[in-house]
Each structure stands twice: as C-alpha cells, then as structure tokens.
Amino acid sequence: MVDELVAEDTLLQNLTKHETAPVKLETRDLSVSYGNNVGLSGVSMQIHDQRVTALIGPSGCGKSTFLRALNRMHELNRGVTVSGRVLLDGKDIYGRDVNPVLVRRRIGMVFQKPTPFPTMSVFDNVVAGLKLQGVKNKKFLSEICEKALRQAALFDEVKDRLNSPGGSLSGGQQQRLSIARALAIEPEVLLMDEPTSSLDPISSMKIEELIKGLSDEYAIVIVTHNLQQAARISDRTAFFYMGRLIEYDSTSDMLTRPSDIRTENYITGRFG
Amino acid sequence: MSDRDFIRAIPVRSGDKLFVRILELLAAVIILLTVGLAIITLHGGIEAFREFGLTGFIGGKIWDPGVSKQFGALPFLVGTAVTSLGALIIAFFPAVATAVFISEYAPEWLAKLVDNLVNLIAAVPSVVIGLWGIFVFVPWMREAVYQPVFNWAMEHYPSLLPLLGNPVGYGLTSATIILALMIIPFIVALTKDAIDQVPVEQREAAYALGATRWEVIRMAVLPYSKGGILAGSILGLGRALGETMAVAMLIGNKNTFPFSLFGPGATIPSVIISEFREAVSSMHLSSLMAIGLLLFVISMLVNMLAAWMGKKVRNERA
Amino acid sequence: MKGHDEMINEMRKIEEKAFIWRQIRSSAMFVVVTLSTMLVIAPLVIMIGYVIVNGLGAIDADFFTGELGSPARAMAGKETGLGHTMIGTFVVDTLALIISAPIGVAAGILLSEYPAHRLNPLLRVMNDTLNGMPAIMKGLLAFALIVRPMGTFSGLSGSVALAIVMIPIAARSAESALSNVPWAIREAGLAIGLPRWRVIMSAVMPAAKNGLVTGFLLAFARAAGEAAPLMFTSFGSNYLPDHWMGFILSPVDTLPQRLYALAVSPYKEWHTMGWGAALVLMVFVAGLFILARILTNKKLQNA
Numbered sequence: 001m002v003d004e005l006v007a008e009d010t011l012l013q014n015l016t017k018h019e020t021a022p023v024k025l026e027t028r029d030l031s032v033s034y035g036n037n038v039g040l041s042g043v044s045m046q047i048h049d050q051r052v053t054a055l056i057g058p059s060g061c062g063k064s065t066f067l068r069a070l071n072r073m074h075e076l077n078r079g080v081t082v083s084g085r086v087l088l089d090g091k092d093i094y095g096r097d098v099n100p101v102l103v104r105r106r107i108g109m110v111f112q113k114p115t116p117f118p119t120m121s122v123f124d125n126v127v128a129g130l131k132l133q134g135v136k137n138k139k140f141l142s143e144i145c146e147k148a149l150r151q152a153a154l155f156d157e158v159k160d161r162l163n164s165p166g167g168s169l170s171g172g173q174q175q176r177l178s179i180a181r182a183l184a185i186e187p188e189v190l191l192m193d194e195p196t197s198s199l200d201p202i203s204s205m206k207i208e209e210l211i212k213g214l215s216d217e218y219a220i221v222i223v224t225h226n227l228q229q230a231a232r233i234s235d236r237t238a239f240f241y242m243g244r245l246i247e248y249d250s251t252s253d254m255l256t257r258p259s260d261i262r263t264e265n266y267i268t269g270r271f272g
Numbered sequence: 273m274s275d276r277d278f279i280r281a282i283p284v285r286s287g288d289k290l291f292v293r294i295l296e297l298l299a300a301v302i303i304l305l306t307v308g309l310a311i312i313t314l315h316g317g318i319e320a321f322r323e324f325g326l327t328g329f330i331g332g333k334i335w336d337p338g339v340s341k342q343f344g345a346l347p348f349l350v351g352t353a354v355t356s357l358g359a360l361i362i363a364f365f366p367a368v369a370t371a372v373f374i375s376e377y378a379p380e381w382l383a384k385l386v387d388n389l390v391n392l393i394a395a396v397p398s399v400v401i402g403l404w405g406i407f408v409f410v411p412w413m414r415e416a417v418y419q420p421v422f423n424w425a426m427e428h429y430p431s432l433l434p435l436l437g438n439p440v441g442y443g444l445t446s447a448t449i450i451l452a453l454m455i456i457p458f459i460v461a462l463t464k465d466a467i468d469q470v471p472v473e474q475r476e477a478a479y480a481l482g483a484t485r486w487e488v489i490r491m492a493v494l495p496y497s498k499g500g501i502l503a504g505s506i507l508g509l510g511r512a513l514g515e516t517m518a519v520a521m522l523i524g525n526k527n528t529f530p531f532s533l534f535g536p537g538a539t540i541p542s543v544i545i546s547e548f549r550e551a552v553s554s555m556h557l558s559s560l561m562a563i564g565l566l567l568f569v570i571s572m573l574v575n576m577l578a579a580w581m582g583k584k585v586r587n588e589r590a
Numbered sequence: 591m592k593g594h595d596e597m598i599n600e601m602r603k604i605e606e607k608a609f610i611w612r613q614i615r616s617s618a619m620f621v622v623v624t625l626s627t628m629l630v631i632a633p634l635v636i637m638i639g640y641v642i643v644n645g646l647g648a649i650d651a652d653f654f655t656g657e658l659g660s661p662a663r664a665m666a667g668k669e670t671g672l673g674h675t676m677i678g679t680f681v682v683d684t685l686a687l688i689i690s691a692p693i694g695v696a697a698g699i700l701l702s703e704y705p706a707h708r709l710n711p712l713l714r715v716m717n718d719t720l721n722g723m724p725a726i727m728k729g730l731l732a733f734a735l736i737v738r739p740m741g742t743f744s745g746l747s748g749s750v751a752l753a754i755v756m757i758p759i760a761a762r763s764a765e766s767a768l769s770n771v772p773w774a775i776r777e778a779g780l781a782i783g784l785p786r787w788r789v790i791m792s793a794v795m796p797a798a799k800n801g802l803v804t805g806f807l808l809a810f811a812r813a814a815g816e817a818a819p820l821m822f823t824s825f826g827s828n829y830l831p832d833h834w835m836g837f838i839l840s841p842v843d844t845l846p847q848r849l850y851a852l853a854v855s856p857y858k859e860w861h862t863m864g865w866g867a868a869l870v871l872m873v874f875v876a877g878l879f880i881l882a883r884i885l886t887n888k889k890l891q892n893a
Contacts, residue, residue, distance in 0.1 A: 076479060102609070105482030115477040119495035128491065129481035134608025135601060144597070178477065185481065186598055284786070291787035292704065298696030299713055302761065305754055306716040309727060312734040369626035377623060386627060393634050395879055397815030399849045400868045404637045406853055407861065453633055460630075484616035514724020516818040517850060541726050541818070548822045564730050568723065575722035 024049040024189060024219040025070060025107075030084035032065050032074060039065040042084070043245045045238060047189075049219045052211060054234035054251065056224060058271060061240040063223045067191050070221065071107040072100040088189070105133070108187035112194040114174035116166030116181075123162040125177055129185040144184050152180035153210045172203025179210070190214065192222040196229065208233050227267060231255055239263045310568060317562025319555060329562060335527040337547065343559035345540075345566060347529055352539040352570075354444060354531070355519065356512035359451035360505060367459035367508075368494075368501060374460070375467040376489055387464070394457035402521030405450050410522060413449075414441035418534045437532025442524035444537040450518050455508035462507060466500020466585075467493055499585035506578040514571055516541035540567045638872075645869025648862045658828040658843070664859035672867060674830040678842040682745050682824055683814055685838070686752035691806065694757050698764025698802075703790050721758035728754040729819030737823060745842040748824025755816055756809040763805025767798040804885045811878035815871065817846035826851060845871050 025047040032040040040062040047053050055063040065074075072093060074080040085092045093103045116125050126145045127135075135141060145162070149155035154176040158169070169177060175195060182190060192211070196204035211220060211233050224230050230237050231251060238248040239260070247254060247263045258264040265271055320343055321329055332344015370390060374383045418439035425432045437443065470493050478492040494501075524536020525546050531537045538546075540563050551557045656671025664670045697717065701710055732751035737743055771794050779789035795802070820826075825841040826848060836842070845867055852864035 071480065073476065073479065076476065099613075101482050101484055101613075103482075104480055105605075109476075109480035111473055111476060111480075113473050115471075115473045117474070117477075117492060117495070119498070128478075130601075132481060132483050132487055132491070132612070133601070133605040134612075135604055140597070140600075181477075181481065186601065287788075288786050291790075292707075295696045295700045295704075296709060298693045299700045299709065299761075301693050302697055302720060302757060303709075303712060303716045305731065305757070306720045306723075308735070309720070309723065309731045312731055313727075316730075316734065366626045366630050369623045370630045373623045373627040377620060386631065389631050389634060393630075395811070395815075395875060396634070396637070397817070397846055397849075397871055397875060399815070399817045399846050399853070400641065400872060401637065403849060403853045403864055403868050404640055408636075408640055409633075453630075456630055484612050486616035486619040487612065489619075510722060514726070516724060516726045517846075521850065521853060541724060544726055544730075545818060545821055549825070561730065564727060568727055571723055571727070572719060575719065578722075579718065 021048040021050050023047070024089065025221075026087040026090075027066075027070075028085045028087070030066070030069055030086060031082070032062075032069055033081050035079050038243055040069065040243045043240075045245055045248050047219055047221055048236070050216060051235040052215045052220045052222060052233055054222050054224055054230035054237045055240060056227065056230055056237060056266070057240035057246075058266065059225070062243040063238075063240045064193055065243075066240065066245075067109075067193055067221060067223050070189070070191055071104050071109055073104075073109070075100055105129075105185060106187055107189040107191060108182035108185070109191045109193070110175070110179050110182050110195050112197055114171060114178050114198070116169070116174050116177050118165060118167040120166050121163045122158050122166055122169070122177060125166040126180050126184050128181060133185060145180075148180040148184040151183050151210070151214065152176040153206055153213075154180055170203075172199050172206065175199060175203065175207060176210070179207070183214075187218070189219045189221065192220065194223050194225065197225070204229075227255070239266065241266070310565075313561050313565035313568055315561075317558055317565045319558035320562040323555065329559075330566070333529055335543070335559075337551070337553070337556045341553070341555060343555065343562075345559075345563050347527055347531075348538055348540045348543050348563060349566070350529075351444070351523070351531065351537045351542075352513060352567075354537070355448045355451055355523070355539055356509055358444075358448040359455055359512045360509050362449060362452035363456045363459060363508060364505060367456045367504070368463050370456070371460045371463035371467060372489060372494075375464055376485075376493065390457050390460050393453065398454070398515065398517035399521075401450060401454065402518040405446065405518060405522045409450065410441040410446050413446055414439060418445075422534065434530075435533055437535025439534045440524065440536070442522055443533075443535050444523065444531060445534055447519045447523040447537075447539075450522055451512050451515055454515060454518065455512050458508040458511055459501075459504040462500045462504030463497065466497035466504075469500075470496045499581070503578060503581045503585055506574065506581055510571065510574040510578055513574060514541060514567070516545055520545040540564075641865065641868050641872055644862070644865035645872075648864075648866030649869065653863075653866055657830055658848075660828065661855070661857045661860065664863070665857060670859075670863075672843075672845070672848060672863065672870075674827070675843040675845055675848045675867070676870075677830075678745065678824070678827075678837060679814075679845040681837040682748045682752065682820070682842060682844050683810070685745070685749035686756060686813060687806070687810060689749060690753040690756040690760055690809070693753075694760030694806070694809070695764050695802070697757075697761035698768055699790060699795075701761070701765040702768035703794065717758050717761050720754070721762065724818075725755050725816045726818040729821065729823055732819065732823045740839075742839075743823060743825030743841040745824050745836075745838045745840070748820045748842065748844060749838075751819035751823045752813040752816065755813045755819060756806075759809035759812060760806055763808065764802055767801025767805055768794060770801060771797045800885055800888065804882045807878050807882040807885070811875050811882070814878065815846060815875050817844075817850050820844050820847040821850070845874070 023046045028044050030040060030043045031038070043066060055066060057063050068074055069082055070086060074082050082094065086094060088103070088106065092098070117128060120128065123145055126148050127141045130141060130144060146155060149158065154173060157173060166174070166177060196207050199207070208229060211222065214220060222234065234251045236249065237251045237254045239246045239254065241262050247258060247260045254263065255267060258267055324332055324343060329343065330345050330349070332342070333346050334340065334342045334344050335347055336342050370386070374387050378386060418441060422436055422439040425436055474492045474496060475488055478488040483491060519539055520542040523538060523542050525538055525542060526536035527538050527543060544560055544564060547556070548560055551560060652669045652671040654671060654676060655673045656669050657674050658672060659670055697713060700707055701713065729751045731754060732747050736747035736750050740747070775793050775797050776789055779793040784792070824844055824847065827841045827843045831837055831840050831842065849864055849867045849871060852860045852867060
C-alpha cells in the first residue's frame with residue numbers, strides 16, 4: 001500500500017536528484033517554548049535550495065512551530081521563547097544585529113487561510129510588499145505584478161480585473177494571489193503552512209502544480225497533513241512528533257522505507 | 273426548532289394575558305415619550321414658526337429677546353455646526369491614535385489602564401468639566417494662547433484681528449476644544465473594537481512581507497477598521513451636537529453674529545440653558561422650543577446615520 | 591535571465607535606501623501615538639487633581655448640613671452649605687429611579703422574553719431614538735408635561751426628567767441581561783407547569799439579577815450627573831423647603847444644577863463651594879461606577 005503512495009515518475013525523479021543542491025537554511029538545536037510548554041525541542045536539519053521540503057506529522061507535533069521559527073514569526077506573540085540557531089546562507093537570523101523585518105523580506109510565508117488585503121485591489125495586493133520596500137516606479141510595479149501573477153498561475157484569470165478588490169476572487173484564486181504577493185518581492189525561501197487545506201481539490205491541484213514549478217528557483221518548505229501531497233510535490237520530507245524531529249530523508253525513501261517505527265505508524269495511518 | 277417557534281408553542285395560561293398587557297402599557301410609555309417629545313417641541317414652537325416663517329426662522333440672523341423681539345435660529349445653527357464639526361476634527365487623530373496605542377502598542381496592563389481612563393472621561397459629569405473649564409482651562413488658554421496670538425496679530429497682521437476676536441477666553445475655540453475632549457471616548461471605544469476584530473492572519477500576512485510595525489498598522493489594520501472608525505466618529509458627532517453644560521459654561525453666550533475665532537458664541541443647547549429659566553414672553557419661550565425642535569431633528573438624523581453605519585459594518589463582517 | 595537579475599539588483603538598491611527610513615518612521619509613529627495618548631489622558635488627570643485638591647479645601651463641617659442662603663451669607667463668612675442640595679439630590683434621584691425602574695424593566699422583558707411581540711420593532715426604534723436625544727430635550731419634555739400643568743417648578747418634574755434620561759439606557763441593558771439568561775432556566779420553569787409570567791418573574795428575573803442591577807446602576811450614574819434636564823424642572827433653591835413635601839412639589843436644589851449655578855455666579859465664595867460640590871458629585875458618580883464594576887466581576891466569577 002505504501003508503494004502506491006508514490007507515483008512512478010516522482011520516484012524516478014527523486015532517485016536521480018542526489019543532494020547536490022546547496023544548503024539554504026540550516027537549523028541547529030532549534031527549540032521553541034510557550035511559557036512552560038515546550039513546542040519544539042532541539043531540531044537540527046538542513047533545507048536545500050531549489051528543493052521542496054515537506055514537514056509532516058500529527059496535529060500538535062511542532063511542524064508549524066518549526067516553520068514559524070524560520071522567519072521569526074514567533075516574535076509577534078508574547079511569552080514565546082526561541083533558542084538555538086537558524087542559519088540563512090550561513091548567517092544566524094536570530095543574531096543580535098539582525099533585524100527581523102529584513103529576515104522576513106528574504107523568507108516569505110503563505111498561510112493556510114488566504115489573506116488578501118480586502119481593501120486593496122488585486123494589483124495593489126500583489127505589489128504591496130514592493131511598495132513597502134520603497135519601489136514607486138509604476139512601470140516597474142506592473143512588470144513585477146505580471147511576473148508574480150504568472151508565477152502563481154493566476155495572471156490569465158485576473159488580467160482583466162487587476163483593479164477589482166482582492167476579496168472578490170474565489171478561495172483558490174485568493175490563495176494564489178497570496179502566493180503572488182509573497183513572490184513579488186523575490187524572496188529566497190518560501191514557507192508554506194498547509195496552503196491547500198482550506199481549498200477545494202481543483203484549486204489544490206493548481207497550487208501543487210505551481211509549487212512544483214517554483215521549486216526550480218526557490219527553497220520551499222511546506223507543512224502538510226496530506227501524505228499524498230507530500231509524495232506528489234516534495235523532494236525531501238521531515239517527520240515531526242511531539243516536538244522533535246524524528247526522521248528526515250528524501251521523500252521516496254521515507255515513504256517507502258521509513259527507518260523509525262513512529263514514522264511508519266504515522267504513514268500507515270496507525271495514528272494521525 | 274428555533275427559539276421563536278418554541279415560544280409560540282407555549283400555551284397561554286391565566287395571568288399571562290394580564291401580564292403582557294401590563295408590560296405593553298409600561299413599555300408604551302417609551303413610545304409615547306419619544307413621540308411626545310416631537311409633538312411638544314412642535315406645538316411649543318409653532319408660534320415662533322408662524323411669526324417668522326419656517327425658512328425665516330431657520331435662516332434668521334438676529335436673536336434679540338430684549339429690544340426688537342426678533343428671533344432667528346441661524347447663529348445657533350452655525351455655532352452648533354462649528355463647535356461639533358470642529359470638535360470632531362480636533363478629536364479624530366488623538367482618538368484613533370489612542371485606540372491604536374491601546375490595541376497595538378501597549379502591554380496588557382497598560383492597555384487596560386488607559387482604556388479605563390478614557391472611559392472615565394465619559395463618566396465625568398459635564399458640569400464638572402465645565403467648572404474646571406471656567407477656572408483652570410480658560411484662564412490658561414487666555415494666557416498661553418489667545419493673548420499671545422492676539423498680540424502677535426496686533427503687531428504683524430492687524431487685518432486678522434476681526435477674525436480672531438476678543439481674547440477673553442470664553443468662546444467658540446475653548447468650547448470646541450473641551451467638546452473634543454468629551455467625545456474622544458466614543459471614537460476610541462468603537463475604533464478599538466474595530467481594531468480588535470482585525471483577524472490575526474491579516475497582521476501576520478503583512479509582517480510576513482517584511483513590514484515594520486507601523487506599516488502593518490497602516491497597511492493591514494487601519495484600512496480593515498475603517499467602518500468602526502467612521503461609526504465612532506458619527507457617534508462622537510452626535511454626542512457633540514447635544515452636549516449642553518460644559519459648552520454653555522465656556523462658550524461666552526453671545527447670540528448675535530458675527531462670530532470670531534477667540535470670541536464668544538452660542539450653540540442650540542447653550543442658548544436654551546442660558547435663556548429658558550428667565551424667558552417670560554411667550555414668543556421667547558416659543559422660539560426656544562422651536563430651536564429645541566431643530567435640535568431634535570438634527571439629533572435624530574445623525575443617530576439614524578450612526579445606526580445605519582453600524583448595521584453596514586456588522587453586515588460586512590458576516 | 592539578465593533582465594531578471596537587473597530588476598532584482600535595482601530592487602535591492604531601492605530597498606537598502608528605504609529601509610533605514612522605514613525603521614525611523616516606525617519608531618517615530620510609536621512616539622507620536624504614545625504622545626497623543628498622553629495628550630488625551632492628561633486633561634482628565636489634571637482635572638481630577640484640581641477637583642480633589644480644591645474640593646477638599648472647600649468642604650468644612652457646615653458643607654453637608656448648612657443651607658446656601660443668599661450670597662451675602664457666604665461673603666460674610668457665616669455658616670453656609672449645601673445640605674439642602676444633598677437632600678434634594680437624594681429625593682429627586684431616588685424618585686427618578688422608582689419611576690424609571692418599572693418602565694425600563696417592562697420594556698426589557700417585552701423585548702427579551704416576547705421576541706415576536708408586534709410592539710417590539712416600534713419599541714426598539716423609539717427606545718434607540720430616545721436614547722440618542724440630548725438630555726436637555728428630555729428636560730423640555732418634562733417641562734411641558736409636568737411643570738406647565740403644575741404651574742410651578744418642582745422636584746417631581748426633575749425626577750420625571752431624570753427618569754426619561756434613565757429609561758432608554760435601563761431598557762437596553764435590561765433586555766441584554768435577560769437575554770443572556772440560558773434557555774434552560776425557562777425550560778425548567780415551563781416543565782414544572784408554571785405559567786409563562788411566573789417563569790419570567792420567578793426564574794428568569796432572579797437569574798438576571800446581577801445584570802439588571804448593574805444596568806440600572808450605570809443608567810443611574812449617567813442620570814445623577816446630568817444638570818441640563820434639571821435646570822428648568824427642579825429649578826433649584828437656596829433654601830430648604832418649608833415642608834418635607836416641598837422636596838417633591840416645589841423647586842428643589844440638586845447637586846449638578848447647583849454646581850452650574852455656583853460656577854457661573856459672580857461670587858468667589860460660591861466658586862469655592864462649587865469645587866466642593868464637584869468633589870461630592872464625582873465621588874457619588876464614581877462610587878456608582880465602582881459598585882457596578884464590582885457586581886460585574888462577581889457575576890463573572892460566579893459564571
């Protein structure tokens with residue numbers, strides 16, 4: 001049954017990609033605690049550029065906690081402590097002289113719920129990040145907007161209504177809009193927190209396709225509770241359980257020959 | 273089965289009919305009072321309207337109970353409009369800023385404290401604010417602002433003097449500033465509610481784009497809260513229109529045009545307060561009632577606007 | 591690819607320049623917002639300070655027992671106070687509470703317990719309209735309803751005016767308090783065969799006790815501070831009435847209205863007394879609010 005989870009061509013592709021890709025993000029002994037509760041303890045792993053890395057595990061296992069630690073999102077909440085190091089191209093993003101605003105600019109994030117800014121038009125939504133950075137040139141903005149929308153596979157659907165409000169699109173379109181918005185500022189890493197869980201199957205499929213397309217340019221880390229999705233689109237998979245990283249391997253290896261009994265139990269559905 | 277269906281299914285027993293009758297009678301008092309208010313002011317003011325004509329009264333510039341016995345409402349309409357709108361303009365930015373401070377910047381203990389203090393402003397009786405205004409605020413304004421500006425204008429721009437008026441202290445400007453203070457709590461309350469309702473995902477999405485704290489507020493929080501801010505402003509405007517005691521104590525009670533910036537003026541509530549007790553002639557009383565009717569109409573319109581806005585905001589949420 | 595890289599480089603350059611300004615602007619806005627908040631809070635704090643300091647200085651032994659009398663009394667340093675004002679306030683306010691309570695509660699019951707009643711839509715609109723009316727209008731109404739027919743200013747008309755202020759507020763909070771009572775309580779009453787009116791009076795109302803009392807306290811606190819409606823209803827007096835019924839049937843002094851009169855009078859001694867009156871009034875109103883807050887917290891604790 002596990003073999004059927006992995007489509008044949010994906011298997012071949014994964015086998016031919018040796019890990020020659022450079023390491024983009026590396027965590028060393030990363031731990032996160034909410035007050036007295038430990039959400040994540042001692043996670044060390046490497047995330048490669050131009051690869052899709054999936055994070056899987058049961059609810060509450062720490063995969064979202066881990067993801068949010070990668071772009072310093074925990075600092076928005078009071079009472080959360082993060083320890084350990086997260087190295088982006090070798091430099092610790094939690095370093096004393098590093099500004100979180102700059103970190104988030106290089107490491108973008110897409111959330112589970114599509115969040116276009118409802119008072120802005122589609123165009124303004126896409127270029128919102130650019131305008132923040134100080135870009136004013138209208139021609140430049142239009143060019144980047146079109147590029148981002150094409151990357152998000154949304155351009156053809158909205159090219160005639162760039163000025164309509166961001167909230168007027170369908171759910172799947174809104175999520176692709178959120179992705180376009182994140183891509184417009186040319187991040188180096190894209191973090192995605194269950195980006196398709198609130199979408200219908202057709203929209204999910206479109207987004208999975210665009211993720212696969214993006215993986216040539218970016219390092220993508222995606223949290224998903226859908227094992228088939230991980231199998232379809234990711235190159236490497238990390239299994240989290242009770243706040244720890246249990247196993248981390250190429251997707252095909254992990255799903256067909258998991259090394260840890262807990263991984264195997266999760267994959268085969270003994271617990272969820 | 274909804275609650276309504278359930279209620280309709282409850283059998284009517286003895287005593288129930290009587291009980292409901294009693295409730296109806298008591299509650300009907302409210303309806304009668306409201307309708308009565310309209311009728312009373314209309315009935316009381318009809319004499320004045322007949323004498324001066326509807327447009328004549330509303331547009332009449334002269335209010336002189338003493339000599340010419342002429343009564344026109346325009347000075348008070350202008351005074352009410354100027355003080356209320358002026359108060360809204362002055363109060364708007366500080367109120368929104370305070371709401372942002374409470375919701376976005378302050379740690380929880382400080383946010384609660386500031387919120388309570390702001391609500392306390394609304395709880396202070398208007399006469400107490402008026403008292404403080406007379407003996408502390410106005411003398412201070414006179415020394416620190418009005419007289420220096422007046423002297424400066426006297427030296428450099430004498431042509432401005434008629435606009436500035438006599439810097440006695442009591443007047444439109446002082447009353448407007450105090451009025452602004454009094455309506456701030458209402459704008460803060462509704463703005464703060466609107467800000468608190470902005471979904472956390474909106475903020476996170478803005479931060480994830482690499483926005484600074486202020487940029488998140490500007491880009492994701494405040495636009496989303498537009499409805500609440502507007503509703504709070506209209507509510508504040510409604511309160512400013514009807515505010516009586518503090519305004520009456522600080523506005524200087526001048527019933528005739530021209531008004532000046534620092535000089536005395538009057539509003540509809542202030543003239544009713546200052547003249548009603550001593551009004552003897554029936555025309556005088558009738559004119560005051562007629563002005564009351566104008567206030568009734570204006571108040572009702574603004575409140576209807578506020579209610580409509582409130583509904584729109586709630587529907588947008590859903 | 592080259593065009594793409596050029597665009598990125600251009601972007602990065604603009605960003606670097608902008609970033610420092612963005613940080614500065616964010617910090618500056620924090621300062622602006624904080625200063626604005628302080629600007630809003632400062633007058634309140636200053637005002638309360640003045641009221642406490644000047645008020646305490648104005649209150650002596652006679653303050654609560656003496657009569658005001660003519661200005662000459664105060665100017666000559668003779669015994670003068672606001673005892674008659676305190677009693678008048680107590681009488682007028684209590685009577686207002688008695689008048690408004692049945693009406694406010696009845697409206698609340700009708701709106702909450704009989705949601706399909708045909709009177710409700712009109713009742714709600716009228717109640718909201720009345721609520722939004724400035725207090726001075728309510729004084730005009732009481733003037734026309736009571737003062738004119740009676741031929742004299744009176745404590746009764748003042749009570750009616752304050753009752754008109756309180757009723758819409760009380761009705762709203764009564765409706766809210768009653769609808770918050772869980773449905774199960776009504777079910778239980780009906781299940782044991784009680785008629786509907788019994789269920790409401792004996793089961794729902796007691797359950798909503800805290801909310802009802804808090805609501806009335808807040809309405810009362812509002813009305814207790816109002817002077818405008820009293821200016822031409824209870825009107826005011828510098829003396830105690832001859833007969834105790836005079837508190838109700840003839841002009842009577844109340845704290846808010848007296849405060850206004852003292853403040854705008856030309857006599858310095860009366861100005862000083864005004865601060866005392868302000869202090870007493872503020873303590874009174876603050877006390878009511880604090881009482882309401884205590885009750886609310888107790889309700890939350892028991893819930």
